[in-house]
Amino acid sequence: MGRNTRQRTAIRRAFEHAGRPLRPRExxxxxxxxxxxxxxxTVYRNVNALVDAGWLRVVELPGTPDRYETAxxxxxxxxxxxxxxxxxxxxxCPGGFAAxxxxxxxxxxxxxxxxxxCRSCVG
Amino acid sequence: MGRNTRQRTAIRRAFEHAGRPLRPRExxxxxxxxxxxxxxxTVYRNVNALVDAGWLRVVELPGTPDRYETAxxxxxxxxxxxxxxxxxxxxxCPGGFAAxxxxxxxxxxxxxxxxxxCRSCVG
DNA sequence: CCTTTGATGAGAACCGATTATCGTTAAAGC
DNA sequence: GCTTTAACGATAATCGGTTCTCATCAAAGG
Numbered sequence: 082m083g084r085n086t087r088q089r090t091a092i093r094r095a096f097e098h099a100g101r102p103l104r105p106r107e108x109x110x111x112x113x114x115x116x117x118x119x120x121x122x123t124v125y126r127n128v129n130a131l132v133d134a135g136w137l138r139v140v141e142l143p144g145t146p147d148r149y150e151t152a153x154x155x156x157x158x159x160x161x162x163x164x165x166x167x168x169x170x171x172x173x174c175p176g177g178f179a180a181x182x183x184x185x186x187x188x189x190x191x192x193x194x195x196x197x198x199c200r201s202c203v204g
Numbered sequence: 205m206g207r208n209t210r211q212r213t214a215i216r217r218a219f220e221h222a223g224r225p226l227r228p229r230e231x232x233x234x235x236x237x238x239x240x241x242x243x244x245x246t247v248y249r250n251v252n253a254l255v256d257a258g259w260l261r262v263v264e265l266p267g268t269p270d271r272y273e274t275a276x277x278x279x280x281x282x283x284x285x286x287x288x289x290x291x292x293x294x295x296x297c298p299g300g301f302a303a304x305x306x307x308x309x310x311x312x313x314x315x316x317x318x319x320x321x322c323r324s325c326v327g
Numbered sequence: 328c329c330t331t332t333g334a335t336g337a338g339a340a341c342c343g344a345t346t347a348t349c350g351t352t353a354a355a356g357c
Numbered sequence: 358g359c360t361t362t363a364a365c366g367a368t369a370a371t372c373g374g375t376t377c378t379c380a381t382c383a384a385a386g387g
Binding site: 141142143144147158160163169171173174175177178181182183184185186187188189190191192193194195196197198199200203 | 264265266267270281283286292294296297298300301304305306307308309310311312313314315316317318319320321322323326
């Protein structure tokens with residue numbers, strides 16, 4: 082998928098190092114540690130390219146713009162911190178949601194989001 | 205909360221009759237059955253007023269603009285149809301989500317969204 | 328029925344997020 | 358190194374959703 086620029090490397094590293102879903106703006110700030118004059122347009126361009134390439138996955142949460150996380154991991158959910166607005170991975174999933182829908186509905190998938198205060202904000 | 209206009213009545217009836225969360229545009233189309241030249245600005249004005257008055261509740265779902273549903277009902281979740289984009293209420297909730305978060309995280313609330321095909325789309 | 332004034336409708340303005348433009352920069356192959 | 362051209366950075370443009378503006382309309386009380 083094209084050239085290996087310093088920028089793309091820094092963007093990839095930002096996601097790998099963060100270990101949680103990032104918004105383009107968050108990714109920009111993290112990646113600027115490596116490439117100080119990185120532009121937001123480049124982040125959008127690369128994030129889209131990395132999604133197309135299957136390296137990133139879109140994380141949609143209620144009431145906020147899209148976040149992105151590295152792809153290829155197991156089924157999981159997310160915790161959304163009300164204090165810092167950060168999103169973290171939650172590895173467990175109770176499952177068994179298909180039975181919840183009214184009869185006649187075909188359940189194909191589900192999303193589960195926990196809200197509260199993350200460890201660093203609880204302090 | 206102000207005057208009882210034909211418009212506000214039609215908007216309220218749209219939510220009551222629909223029995224599911226509506227987007228402003230959906231509400232507009234339904235309420236136009238009663239007030240044909242209803243304007244979208246009036247829908248937004250009244251929806252906001254009804255939310256402030258506690259008569260409507262905001263329903264935020266991933267990847268789509270806000271929907272609204274009549275307030276004061278029990279804890280429940282939603283089913284999002286991939287075919288018609290409609291959202292329906294799901295009355296059951298397994299509960300016990302607080303234990304899912306990593307240690308140190310304080311869970312205060314949760315959202316659960318089922319995705320698939322609704323009864324009318326399954327046909 | 329008349330008056331007052333809050334509500335409405337149409338469309339302009341706004342908003343934050345994302346995408347497109349375009350001159351410049353720097354990977355990558357020779 | 359030199360050349361080619363994909364990628365970059367800055368910023369303008371766009372986008373869908375929502376709010377604002379203002380002249381007009383119609384609730385509600387007298």
